[in-house]
Amino acid sequence: MEMSKWECTVCGWIYDPTVGDPTQGIQPGTPFDELPESWVCPECGAPKDMFEELG
């Protein structure tokens, strides 16, 4: 199943689950829903609830 990408509504940074987020120890293959609540946008610091799913 294709995992969806999510975009930060503040700075436009895109979370791509196939890449993960090495700066916060997020392994490639981690879906957005499984990111910890403490995870934030690596570029502007926005929390998870400020992201929108890309259609």
Place this chain on the structure above:
Amino acid sequence: MRFLVAGGGVAGVTAAQRLRTAAPNAAVTLLDAESVPYYLRPGLIDVIAGRKTLSAITPFSRGWFRDHEIDYRLAASVTELDLIRRGVKLDSGDRFTYDRLLLALGAEAACPRFPGAPRAELFTLRSALDANEIVARAALSRHAVVVGGGWLGLETARALQTRGLRVAVVEREPRLLPRQLDDEGSAVLASVLGRFGIALHAGVAGLELVGRGPLDSVVLSTGERLPAELAVVAAGIRCRSTLPAQAGLDVARGVRVDAFVNTSDCSVFAAGDVAEWEGRVYGTVAAAREQGMVAAANMHERGSAEYRGTIPSNRLKVLGVDLVCAGDTQPEGGPLTEHRFSDREVGSYRKLVLYPDGRIAGSVALGAGAVEFGALVDRPEPVGDPEALLLG
């Protein structure tokens, strides 16, 4: 245990949140010099462009801090720091004492002196208040000059242009983003920005702000006159390190910290734009957040986390331009090798900087696919064929 965090930007807020989680019974106080709750500073560009309100870039309400039992004080500027009594005094006269203190005081916008300045139509951009003032002035202006061709200057220029102003950018160095781009990269970026109507003047040694009464133009040392009812200076940052220095802490450019982000006083830590680690002041959100996390861990349990530096990564947050610079992009000699691809016609530029063993030390990508290309810097394995990667 009383934890006191002085500074309400990303370093301070991150640390306060981490302290709250790590030490549920401790008192956590967060002192913020600004009068509005914590907002995401990079979002101010969209506020200037008129695309977002301040509330759209404010992630937590004051109620959120109350619910998490963080004593959050706004308009709370620290004016005195007493390392012996372990206390601070605010401009309101209030006093707080601490067992562990985090200095996350941030930085101010640097503003070089220009002939004809200061004046009411000349701004720097650092705070929400600055953004509001620039927006108010922009509404009365048709032309703007942005002084500084770095990240913030270019983003501000595009934001003002989005509002309908005619914008020129003036840079002292011979190229844009002088620390990240070489001449060719700068030339490609200049041609892309030129398509939006943003005029670029690089290699300008000096300028003067001119106008009887309000500002009406900026005159360059070349003699060229740029119409401007509004000017914004984006010339870098200056650490708010005066107060820590007066208190007796070891300060160079910023407050010097060790690998545990501990200052020269064992009860005082520093993180974010005010902190200097191994001679570096990062000035990025990522570094501020990482240092804030390390600070919280060590304030709670001494020696429990080490800071090892942050790979610099910058993305130009400008509508219609994809530019990502990551890692070491300007080695200027030494054992690193550089590989480039450039196409001014389509506005595409890529550069790879490689270690002798082929691992990626840094990259620059402008144009389509820039974000994916920039992410390559995290890849641990060596690059076999750099030319193929540049064209891929």
